[in-house]
Amino acid sequence: MIPVLLIAIPLLSGLAGFFIKNGNTAKNWSLFMSLVTLAVSVFGLTVNKSAASLHFQAEWLPSLGSKFSVALDGMSQILSLLTAISFPIIFIATYNNQYKNARNFYALMLLSQAGLMGVFVSVDALLFYFFWELALVPVYFLSSLWGGEKRIQATFKFFIYTFVGSLLMLVGIIYLYLHTKHQSFSLADFYNLKTTIPAQDQGWLFWLFFIAFAIKMPIFPFHTWQPDTYEQSPTAVTMVLSGIMVKMGLFGLIRWLAPILPEGTWVWGDTASALCIIGMIYASLIAMQQDDLKRLVAYSSIAHIGLMCLAVFATTQIGLQGVMIQMFNHGINIIALWIVVDLIEKQLGTRKISELGGLAQKAPTLAILLVIVSLANIALPLTNAFVGEFLMFSGIYTSAATKYNVVFTVTAGISIILSAVYMLNMIQKVFFGNTNALTEKAKDIRWNEKIILAAIVIMIVVVGVYPQPMFELTKTTVENILAKMSYKF
Amino acid sequence: MMFSGAFSKSKNAVRYLAIAGAVLLLGGNILDMYMSSQGIHIFNIDTRRMLVFETFGLLFNSIAFASTLLYFLLSSKDIENVGANSGEYFALIFFVLCGVSLITSYNNLLMLFIGIEILSIPLYILTGSSKRNLKSNEASLKYFLMGAFSTGIMLLGIAFLYGASRTGSFFIDDIGIGRMPATPLFIVGLLLLIVSLSFKVSAAPFHFWTPDVYDGAPTVFTSFMATVVKGAAFIAFIRLFADSFIDAQPQWQLIIAIITAATLFIGNITAVFQQSVKRMLAYSSIAQVGFMLFAILSLKQMAQEGIILYTAAYSLATIGIFAILIKMKDPTFEGFNGLAKHQPVLAAVNTICLLSLAGIPLTAGFFAKYYMLAAALQTGKFLWLVIFAVLCAAVSVYYYFRVIQAMYFKDGEPQEIEASSSFKIVLIIVAILIVLLGIFPQWLINKLDILYL
Numbered sequence: 001m002i003p004v005l006l007i008a009i010p011l012l013s014g015l016a017g018f019f020i021k022n023g024n025t026a027k028n029w030s031l032f033m034s035l036v037t038l039a040v041s042v043f044g045l046t047v048n049k050s051a052a053s054l055h056f057q058a059e060w061l062p063s064l065g066s067k068f069s070v071a072l073d074g075m076s077q078i079l080s081l082l083t084a085i086s087f088p089i090i091f092i093a094t095y096n097n098q099y100k101n102a103r104n105f106y107a108l109m110l111l112s113q114a115g116l117m118g119v120f121v122s123v124d125a126l127l128f129y130f131f132w133e134l135a136l137v138p139v140y141f142l143s144s145l146w147g148g149e150k151r152i153q154a155t156f157k158f159f160i161y162t163f164v165g166s167l168l169m170l171v172g173i174i175y176l177y178l179h180t181k182h183q184s185f186s187l188a189d190f191y192n193l194k195t196t197i198p199a200q201d202q203g204w205l206f207w208l209f210f211i212a213f214a215i216k217m218p219i220f221p222f223h224t225w226q227p228d229t230y231e232q233s234p235t236a237v238t239m240v241l242s243g244i245m246v247k248m249g250l251f252g253l254i255r256w257l258a259p260i261l262p263e264g265t266w267v268w269g270d271t272a273s274a275l276c277i278i279g280m281i282y283a284s285l286i287a288m289q290q291d292d293l294k295r296l297v298a299y300s301s302i303a304h305i306g307l308m309c310l311a312v313f314a315t316t317q318i319g320l321q322g323v324m325i326q327m328f329n330h331g332i333n334i335i336a337l338w339i340v341v342d343l344i345e346k347q348l349g350t351r352k353i354s355e356l357g358g359l360a361q362k363a364p365t366l367a368i369l370l371v372i373v374s375l376a377n378i379a380l381p382l383t384n385a386f387v388g389e390f391l392m393f394s395g396i397y398t399s400a401a402t403k404y405n406v407v408f409t410v411t412a413g414i415s416i417i418l419s420a421v422y423m424l425n426m427i428q429k430v431f432f433g434n435t436n437a438l439t440e441k442a443k444d445i446r447w448n449e450k451i452i453l454a455a456i457v458i459m460i461v462v463v464g465v466y467p468q469p470m471f472e473l474t475k476t477t478v479e480n481i482l483a484k485m486s487y488k489f
Numbered sequence: 490m491m492f493s494g495a496f497s498k499s500k501n502a503v504r505y506l507a508i509a510g511a512v513l514l515l516g517g518n519i520l521d522m523y524m525s526s527q528g529i530h531i532f533n534i535d536t537r538r539m540l541v542f543e544t545f546g547l548l549f550n551s552i553a554f555a556s557t558l559l560y561f562l563l564s565s566k567d568i569e570n571v572g573a574n575s576g577e578y579f580a581l582i583f584f585v586l587c588g589v590s591l592i593t594s595y596n597n598l599l600m601l602f603i604g605i606e607i608l609s610i611p612l613y614i615l616t617g618s619s620k621r622n623l624k625s626n627e628a629s630l631k632y633f634l635m636g637a638f639s640t641g642i643m644l645l646g647i648a649f650l651y652g653a654s655r656t657g658s659f660f661i662d663d664i665g666i667g668r669m670p671a672t673p674l675f676i677v678g679l680l681l682l683i684v685s686l687s688f689k690v691s692a693a694p695f696h697f698w699t700p701d702v703y704d705g706a707p708t709v710f711t712s713f714m715a716t717v718v719k720g721a722a723f724i725a726f727i728r729l730f731a732d733s734f735i736d737a738q739p740q741w742q743l744i745i746a747i748i749t750a751a752t753l754f755i756g757n758i759t760a761v762f763q764q765s766v767k768r769m770l771a772y773s774s775i776a777q778v779g780f781m782l783f784a785i786l787s788l789k790q791m792a793q794e795g796i797i798l799y800t801a802a803y804s805l806a807t808i809g810i811f812a813i814l815i816k817m818k819d820p821t822f823e824g825f826n827g828l829a830k831h832q833p834v835l836a837a838v839n840t841i842c843l844l845s846l847a848g849i850p851l852t853a854g855f856f857a858k859y860y861m862l863a864a865a866l867q868t869g870k871f872l873w874l875v876i877f878a879v880l881c882a883a884v885s886v887y888y889y890f891r892v893i894q895a896m897y898f899k900d901g902e903p904q905e906i907e908a909s910s911s912f913k914i915v916l917i918i919v920a921i922l923i924v925l926l927g928i929f930p931q932w933l934i935n936k937l938d939i940l941y942l
Contacts, residue, residue, distance in 0.1 A: 061929075061931055062931070063931050063934055064931075129850065130850045130851065133849055133850040133851075133855075134850060134851060137844075137849060141897070144897070144898050145897060145898060152894055152898050156887075156890065156894070159886070159890070160883060160886055160887060163883050163886050164879075164880065164883040167880075167882055167883060168876070168879060170879070171862060171875055171876060174859070174862055174863045174866050175866055175872075177863070178863065178866055178867060
C-alpha cells in the first residue's frame, strides 16, 4: 500500500488545495501534507519492509492488458525518498515568498509531486506514461503563471520539447506492447521481450526511448530548453525541475530502456556516451562564462547529469550503484544551490555575479553553508557527491561495454575539474572581495532558511561519511538490472 | 418539430421540445442497443436488409445523440439568436440526425447515398441561416457546390461498383474482392468512393471547403457540423471499408496512408498560422481527421474500438470549446486573453477540452490517439506514418496551448459574458465526462466487445 499512499497523499491533498480560500492556509496545508508523505516514505524505507506493503496491483484496463501496478525497489525507494524530502525542503525554504493565487500554486506543486511519485513507482508501461505526462502539466502551469518575464516562451519551448519526446516514447511503448505475448504493459513482460525483438528493431526503438529520456535529463543536443526554463521558472519550480524531474530521464533509462532493449543499448551505447561527453565539456565551458547565477547552476547541472548518463551506459555494478546514489545526492545539492541563489536574489534583487561581492562579511552563515554545498557539488571527499562520483568513475573506467573507457574517464574528469573552476570562481566573486553599494545592505539569513540549509549540509556530510545504507539499498536492484542487460560482452 | 414553431409562439416551448426529443432519441437508442445485445429488437421494422442495426452503429448513434443533447443543453439559446425561425433550425438538426442514423446502419450503397444526402441538405441550409451575413451566404453556396460535386462523384462510384458486381447489387455484402473480380471498373469505383468520402470527412486534399464553411457558418452550427456530422461521415467511411473493401486492402492502403499524411500535415501546419480561434479549430478538425484515418488504414478490431472512442472524445471536447467560443465577443486568440481571471469555470473547462484535443493523458483524447496509433502499428507497415503523426501531434500542442496561454497567462479586458449557472453545470459535466473517459475508457469500449464475442 505504501507506493499507493505516496501517490495518493499529494494527489488528493493537491486537489483539495484548490478549494482552500486563504493562501497562507494553503501553504501550511501543503507543507503539512508533504511532511506526511515524507513520513510514509521513511516508514516504507525503515520500519515496514515486507514485500506485500511495497507492492500493489489493481485492475485498471483489463481489455488493454494494463494494470494499476506499483512497486518499490531499491532505486524507486531512493528516488521516492528524494521526492518526499525535496518538497518539504522547498516549501520551508521558500516559506517567505508570497505568490499571487497562492492556493493554486501550492496545489499544483503537490500535483506535480504526485506525478513524480507515480513515475518512480509504476511498473506498468501505460501507467508510467500517464504519470510521466502528469508530472509535466502542473510544472508547465507553475512556470508559466509564476515565472519571470520571458516565462511564456521559455516554458512553451520546454513543454513542446518534452511532449515530442514523450510521444516518441509512446510509439515505442505501443510497439513493445504489441509484441508481448499476451498483450500486456507490465514491466516483467517487457523484460521478457529482449529475445524476441530483432537487433535492427532494437536500434530504432532505442532511439525512440532515448530521445524522450535525453530531452528530460537533458543530454546534448536536446538541452536547449533547459537554461531558459530554469532561469524563467520561479525558484521553487526550478528546484523541482532540476532536483527531481531530470532524474525521471535517468530513471527511465535505467528501468525502461537498458534492461528492455539490451542489444540496442549495447549497439548505440558509445554514441550516446559520446553525446554525454560532448554535453559535459560544452556545458562546463559555457558555465564558466555565465554571469547569471541561475544559468550557471543550470549549465553545471547539465554537466553532472551527463556524467550520470555516461555511467549508466558503462553497465557495471559499482557504476550503476553510483548513479543511483548520485541521483539522490545531486537532487539534494542542487536544491541547496537554488536556495542560496534565491536568497541572494530576494535580498539584493540581482543574480548577476558581476554586481555582487563581499557577501561573506555581511552574511557569514550563508557563506559557510554555501561553501560546503559548492564543495559537495564539485565532489570533494567527505561530501555525498564524492561517493557517487567516485563509484561512477570506477564504473566507467572498468566498463566492459565500451572500448573507450580511458577516453571517457579522462574527458569526464576534465569536466569535473572545470566544474571546480566555475564553482570556486563563483564563490570567490560573490562572497569574498570587497563589498559594493548593493551588497553593503545585505543581511544574514533567517531561521527557517538556516535550518533547511543546515539540514542539507548534515545530509551531505552524513551520506558522504557513511553511505553504507544506500549501497545495501541499491545492491539487489542493480544486480537484477545487470542480469537483464547481460546480453553480450 | 418543424411545425412546433408554427404552433407555439413561445421559444422556450420549442427549446424544451427539442431537448425532450433528443433525450427520447438517446433513450430509445440505448434501450435498443442493450436489447439487441441479447438478440431482441424492440423496434422491429422489416427493412429488407437495406439497413442493419448492429452494436457498432447503435453505439455511434448514442454518441451522436448524446452529443446533440449536450449541444442543445449548452447552445440552444444561441441557436435561437441566429435568426427568427428557431423552430426550423431545430427541425433541420433532427433531419440531420435522421441522416446520421441511416448512415450508421446502411447495408446498401443506396441507403448510404440517401443518408448522406439527408445529412447534407439541412446542413447547407443551416450554414446559410444567418441570412444577412455575407460570409454565411458565401459559405453556404460554397458548401453546396462542393457538396453536390462530391455527391455526384459518389454516385458515379456507386454506379461503377454496381456494374462491377456479378449480380448487379448494391448490397455491401456483395461488393469487394473475392465476391467480385478486381476489374478496373471496381478499382475506379473504389477510388471514386474514397474521393467523395474523403471530401465528406474533409481529408486533404479534399479539405478546401472546410475552413471557409466552418468559419462562415454561424458558430453554433459549426459546432454541430464539426462533431456529429463529421463523426457520422467517418462511420460511413469505416463501415464501407470494413465490410466491403477489406479484402482489397493492398490496393487502397497506400492511398489512404498518403491521404492521412497529407491531412495531418496540412491541418496541423495551417492551424499554426491562424489568428482566429474559430478558423484554428476548423484546421484542427482537419488534423483530427488525419488521426481518425488511421482507423481506416488499419481496420483491425482496435481501430473500430478506437474510432468510437475518438468520435466520443473529439465530439465532447469540440462541443465544449465551441459552446464557450459562442459566448465570446471576439473569436481571435486575443479575445481569450485573461479569461481565467474573469470566468474561471469557463477557462478551466476550455483547458480540459483543449488538453483532450491535444491528447494529454487523463483526458479522453489520450486514449483516442493511443488507440489510433496502436491500430496503425498493428498493421506493422506504417511506422513512418506513425512517427510523422506523432510529430504532427506535437505541432498541434502549439496552437491548442496558445489558447490556454491567452486565457491564463495574459491579461485582458473583462468581457461581458452571459454564462448562466446551468450552462456552467453542463460544461462541468462535459469536463467530467472527458476526464472519466480518460481514466476508464473501457466502459465505452466494452460495449463493443459484444460485437466480437
